[in-house]
Amino acid sequence: MNLFDDLENNNKQMPLANILRPKTLDEYLGQTNVISENSPIQNLLKAKRIFSFILWGPPGCGKTTLARLIANYHNCNFLELSAVTSGVKDVKDAVEKAKENLRNGVKTILFIDEIHRYSKTQQDALLPHIENGTLHLMGSTTENPSFQVIPALLSRLQVIMLNPIDDASMEKIILKGFKYLEENYENKVEIEDGVINSIIKLSSGDARFALNTVENSYFAAKGKLTVKLVEDLLQRSLVKYDENEHYDCLSAYQKSLRGSNPDAAVYYLAKMLVKGEDPRVIARRLVVCASEDVGNGDYRAVLIANAALNIVNNIGMPECRIALCQATEYVARAKKRNLNIVAIDKAMNDIKSGKDYPPPIHLKDAHYKDASKYGFGVDYVYTHDNPEYIQEFMPNEMKDVKYFS
Numbered sequence: 405m406n407l408f409d410d411l412e413n414n415n416k417q418m419p420l421a422n423i424l425r426p427k428t429l430d431e432y433l434g435q436t437n438v439i440s441e442n443s444p445i446q447n448l449l450k451a452k453r454i455f456s457f458i459l460w461g462p463p464g465c466g467k468t469t470l471a472r473l474i475a476n477y478h479n480c481n482f483l484e485l486s487a488v489t490s491g492v493k494d495v496k497d498a499v500e501k502a503k504e505n506l507r508n509g510v511k512t513i514l515f516i517d518e519i520h521r522y523s524k525t526q527q528d529a530l531l532p533h534i535e536n537g538t539l540h541l542m543g544s545t546t547e548n549p550s551f552q553v554i555p556a557l558l559s560r561l562q563v564i565m566l567n568p569i570d571d572a573s574m575e576k577i578i579l580k581g582f583k584y585l586e587e588n589y590e591n592k593v594e595i596e597d598g599v600i601n602s603i604i605k606l607s608s609g610d611a612r613f614a615l616n617t618v619e620n621s622y623f624a625a626k627g628k629l630t631v632k633l634v635e636d637l638l639q640r641s642l643v644k645y646d647e648n649e650h651y652d653c654l655s656a657y658q659k660s661l662r663g664s665n666p667d668a669a670v671y672y673l674a675k676m677l678v679k680g681e682d683p684r685v686i687a688r689r690l691v692v693c694a695s696e697d698v699g700n701g702d703y704r705a706v707l708i709a710n711a712a713l714n715i716v717n718n719i720g721m722p723e724c725r726i727a728l729c730q731a732t733e734y735v736a737r738a739k740k741r742n743l744n745i746v747a748i749d750k751a752m753n754d755i756k757s758g759k760d761y762p763p764p765i766h767l768k769d770a771h772y773k774d775a776s777k778y779g780f781g782v783d784y785v786y787t788h789d790n791p792e793y794i795q796e797f798m799p800n801e802m803k804d805v806k807y808f809s
């Protein structure tokens with residue numbers, strides 16, 4: 405390291421989120437579905453098995469941290485690349501380093517942050533080295549890997565889904581942040597009741613965002629840290645928006661959509677957005693309403709609602725509020741028809757109640773050599789060749805049942 409590197413490092417202001425990054429798996433919080441006693445991942449670690457995987461989850465849920473902790477657990481050399489700034493040459497350099505490590509008896513884990521940003525060519529470059537064991541790959545992504553990672557690479561990786569950090573774990577992380585600041589800085593701050601809960605709600609499961617808020621609000625406070633200061637700092641408000649109101653507003657929103665009242669629906673939409681509701685939750689409720697309450701009364705409603713959900717996932721706030729409003733108006737004004745939910749629920753209840761019958765023999769699969777021996781598909785009439793021919797599609801025991809009236 406040269407003089408300029410020393411000067412650069414000495415003048416860095418390390419973020420609190422980086423300082424408090426967990427050092428061991430025991431300190432890792434919020435992903436008990438993945439790291440817990442006797443979980444599959446934990447058992448693999450105990451068995452000293454290294455495997456390649458992709459961590460898929462929202463920002464600030466601990467993807468990079470978990471990859472580093474697993475590498476440390478195995479005493480592997482950890483090479484880290486960002487898909488935003490690296491390319492094929494960087495991958496080749498990492499492979500050469502991994503080969504050198506193997507000659508010295510050390511295994512290598514290559515971690516690629518935002519791996520979905522790699523092109524097909526860049527992803528292809530990884531394949532042979534994972535296949536032959538030169539290195540193990542760990543990737544992180546906020547996007548669905550099924551759509552963003554090439555099939556050949558995906559088939560060689562385990563996909564591990566991480567969730568937003570739960571509220572109980574978030575509270576521990578926030579309290580740890582305030583404790584660190586109080587122990588390491590002279591200015592003492594009194595924390596008002598409600599501050600912790602406000603930061604939890606405003607962070608939406610993002611631990612990095614929460615610790616950044618802790619750090620900035622601590623130094624912005626003069627003697628007393630209040631809920632209002634946190635809200636002013638983040639320019640958002642969560643006052644009087646508890647769990648009950650969360651469900652009440654969502655309920656009122658959906659019922660306003662169902663009742664064809666676009667003004668009321670937009671009011672509740674605005675209320676939830678202003679108070680910090682996750683727009684993804686709203687968009688999912690919108691899609692459900694478009695399918696359940698509109699259905700084929702206006703088939704475009706579910707397409708528009710689903711487009712709004714995609715915009716929420718890909719763009720986020722504040723721009724996605726417009727798409728949500730557009731879809732809200734459309735779904736509210738659309739002709740209502742709930743026949744689909746009535747039909748599918750009635751059919752499923754029939755199956756569960758014992759009306760579980762096989763298809764008629766002429767509808768059974770006939771795409772194998774011995775099918776005709778059993779009479780499967782023998783009397784089936786191809787509808788396009790004989791559109792006027794009437795044949796039975798329901799099991800004989802159900803032939804008079806109608807789900808759509």
